[in-house]
Amino acid sequence: MFSKILIANRGEIAVRIIRACKEMGVATVAVYSEADKDALHVALADQSYCIGGPEASESYLNQNQIISAAIMAGAQAIHPGYGFLSENARFARLCRKNGIVFIGPQPESMERLGDKALLKELIKDTGLDVIPGTKAVSSADEAKKCASSIGYPVMLKACAGGGGRGIRLIRSEEELDNAYYQAVGEAQSSFGDGSVYLEKYIYPARHVELQILADEFGNAVCLGDRDCSLQRRNQKLIEETPSPAVSEEQRERIISLAVEAVKKIGYVGAGTLEFLLDADGNFWFMEMNVRLQVEHCVTEMLTGFDLVKWQIRIAAGIPLSFTQNDVPLSGSAIECRINAQNCGKLEMLHVPGGPFVRFDTCLIMGSEVSPYYDPLLGKLIVQAKTREEALRKLRAALCELVIGGINTNIEEQLCIVEDERFTSGNYDLTFMGNR
Secondary structure (H helix, E strand, C coil): CCCEEEECCCHHHHHHHHHHHHHCCCEEEEEEEHHHCCCHHHHHCCEEEEEECCCHHHCCCCHHHHHHHHHHHCCCEEECCCCCCCCCHHHHHHHHHCCCEECCCCHHHHHHHHCHHHHHHHHHHHCCCECCECCCECCHHHHHHHHHHHCCCEEEEECCCCCCCCCEEECCHHHHHHHHHHHHHHHHHHHCCCCEEEEECCCCEEEEEEEEEECCCCCEEEEEEEEEEEEECCEEEEEEECCCCCCHHHHHHHHHHHHHHHHHHCCCEEEEEEEEEECCCCEEEEEEECCCCCCHHHHHHHHCCCHHHHHHHHHCCCCCCCCHHHCCCCCEEEEEEEEECCCEECCEEECCCCCCEEEEECCCCCCEECCCCCCEEEEEEEEECCHHHHHHHHHHHHHHCEEECCCECHHHHHHHHHCHHHHCCCCCCCHHHHC
16 A cells, blocks of 8 residues: 555545545645645645646646656655546656556556547447447548538537537537537647547437446446436536436446446546436447546445545555445435635635535635636535435535635525426436526
8 A cells, every 4th residue: 555645636636535545544745836825735735845836737737747746755656636637648657657656547548548439439349339429530521521421410529528628519510610620629728639529419318427446356346327417518517326317227237237348448447437318218328537536426425435545445456345236326415516606715614514414625714716727616415315305405505505705606506406307307418508
């Protein structure tokens, strides 16, 4: 096991990782930008290093500075969290070159699975149904030919995408030229890779994902499904597990297929298989995220397994100590993402409590919401024996949560969880478009 880990991230996920390390008896090293010098993760870590200016490119994406900090601190491993460098194969190679363990998949695996168009070719051989689509297209004209063959509407997506960036819905050929150049530009600026591909637009549909853990000894388990259909502009707002749209029979079948697929492609680490669930109950594979997801904690609340600790153990060469039969999937857990709607200074914070209520955050009194980073302030998660009980608990917790001095989406989240379409479980990806 590692004795010291550097966390190459910020915000609530950096705090989350530091807490897991402390519980494991592992020393921690924080890195921070000039804008984050007073951040909670800096205060909680055993050591901390400023690695650059407020822009992410100057700090949290500065690979050489992060490696230098790890070497100076004597860290044996680096946990990238999510976002930033978490799916960067070059950074994983740089870690390896300097004798540091990257807590995540091997760079070769990231390269092979990170190109979403190529990944679909691998998944086709595992028994999972893949959304009809293309490999990377090199021009708007090629995209038009492919779209005509697939049939409109189509989705244009970044091959190296994530977080809803580099995605465009195209309903006709007239829309394609403009959408193509917008998607390419956004993909290039967000991921340093402007390649895009096309896939058939499945409608109506729900976004359902499966959480996987796999070790280097060939063991793999699925920690259930998450419904992530509550989205605005491809950004998730609410996640719940299990999905109210998936029957026990469907769940058992897709979990079995997913676990076998992960074994066949030789994946090691924490990962997420993402699907569209159509109106006929068919699962269509979209992509795989080879990192920890923002919404991992809703799965932790339901199953009791600490995903961050297991990421660390797997990276240290420790095999999974449980099987699929040991994963409890009863009850209900729901998460609301609490986002800032303006920059400002935190003047008051009251966090809801009670049994099975969790608020993952980096907020402390006087915290400044910076314009340089993601607006996520925290994640409010509840768990109960039934979905109905979980909804009541979530409403109460949202009403109790107070974040003063910063405008947030708390009221909007409360409206969503009180909406009959959500309370009935009868919602899909169009929900926010109808509000």
